[in-house]
Amino acid sequence: MPQLNPNPWFFIMLASWLTFSLIIQPKLLSFTSTNPLSNKTPTTIKIIPWTWPWT
Template sequence: MPQLNPNPWFFIMLTSWLTFSLIIQPKLLTFITMNPPSSKAPTTPKTTPWTWPWT
């Protein structure tokens, strides 16, 4: 069964991971995010209970 021969598939997998790790990933990590995380503490809005007219 030829699909059990790891020789060509291992080389393809290794080549694709090296390409991703050494070429594509550094290019993607240089982009600046448009919405950087904020260090401010989240504020909870002041809510008032709903007044039902029939109670």
């Protein structure tokens, strides 16, 4: 059964994993975030309880 021969597929998997982890991933991580953190203090929202008509 040729599916059990890992010789060509293991090299392809290893090469693609190394390409991703050594070349592509550092380039992707170097981009700045599109939503940077802000120094604003969080605002508190006043919650008004709902009055149910049947109570």
